[in-house]
Amino acid sequence: MVIDRRKFLALATIAAANVNAPPLLAQDLSTLDQIKAKKQLRIGVTSAEPWFFKDPLSEKWTGVGITMGERLAAALGAEMVPVETTWANAVAALQANQIDLMLVLDPTEERRKAVDFPEAPLFYYAMGALVPEQSPWQSWEAIDKSGVRVGVTLGTSLDKNVTAMIKNAAISRFSNNDEAIAAFAAKRVDVVVQFHPALVVQYARLKLGKVVLPQPVIPVATSAGLRKEQNTAFRDWVNTQFLELYKAGVPNQLFRTYLQSKGVDPSGLPGLIAESW
Template sequence: MKFSRRSFAALAALMVAGLSAVPAFAQDASTLDQIKAKKQLRIGVTSAEPWFFKDPMTEKWTGVGVAMGERLAADLGATLVPVETTWANAVAALQANQIDLMFVLDPTEERKKAIDFPEAPLFYYAMGALVAEDSTVKAWADIDKPGTRIGVTLGTSLDKNVTAMVKSAEINRFSNNDEAIAAFAAKRVDVVVQFHPALVVQYSRLKLGKVILPEPVNPVPTSAGLRKESNPSFRNWVSDQFAKLYKAGVPDQIFGEYLKSKNIDPTGIPGLVKEAWK
């Protein structure tokens, strides 16, 4: 059979059109379909204990977020794939289909405009306080006393909350969490306020004081970000998984195991299930 130049050009055009249609089809597939097809669940990871920690020797990622991701991946018959990102870039990474989930991402109104969140929360944390070992503080009112020096990280939601709440105590602002903890160790502040899981990990390094949840305790739900898409199957599946794992106390179990890996006894330390807080 002979082909004319015109026939060959037409056939080539059809082949190109057919090839170009393949990525489009893959792109239209839902996130859940893509994960099942590739047998990979990609999660964003960034240096932020206890959620994500990269061992400098093995370069292996661990942490609460990683362990939760492994649970979900196993249920999907998939392998967990950590993809390094930052908190600032996580939303863009989801939108660009570079990752499927970003754990421990609070569902703020601004983020909801760009990405989606499951209905059920991942777990809860609260404003905690690192105080002296012999401190009798039980409530925020006990902290807000003349002469008490509070350390917070500048520009955070905690800075905003403490500023609105405190009337008598002195507020000292630091550029990052580590500086605030260093000030506590040097006795330049009496209390450090951070979300309590981060404080627990800081305590593991410092081995000074104790972590408490002063009353009133206001639970803050956190979640996992995912792409906006017309097919809600992945969002609904993740929400169902979160609800099931939370009810079974899995976030607490994972958090406790992570603390033990850092040689911290989790006994008496507030976990990630608000119903268990005393």
């Protein structure tokens, strides 16, 4: 068969289109079907103890979110695969099908426009503050004074809350929790606002300042982000899992176990079950 130049170019164009086309799996299968087909549950991870911690030597990830992800993956007969991201980029990573689930992601109104969330909360935590040891600050009003420097992690729900609450103090935003704590240690900020479980772990490591729950105490329900899709099977499955795990007190158990692994006595500390506060 003789192929002239015009036919050759047409065939080459078709071939190139086929090479660049997305895989059929990603096009046609729901998230739940993809997980079962690949036997992998990809969860987003970022430096944020006690949820996610990467050992600098072994590069192994541990934390409450990791253990929770492993439990969810096992229930699906899959392997949990950590994929590094940031809180600010997590929504985009979900939309781009780079991850299947971002645990400990708060369901803000802005995020709900872009990604989906199960109805059931994963657990609850409260807004806390790491302040100088001799500081008298016991309320958000006392912290919000001209000359006070407040550090917060960029792209988190805390960033949004602090921005709405703080009108007089100066706000500095950092790419992750560790950077915010390092700024506190270097005295570049006077206060670091994070959720109380993260601050407990940071304080135990830093042994600097003190952790307070400024009044009024603001409990926040956290959840997990998923891709928006017409097939809600994965969202419904995650919702059922969260209901069962919360009822059984599993998030609190994982939190206490993680604190103990870091040499922190969890007795007397607020847990992740709001009904026990």
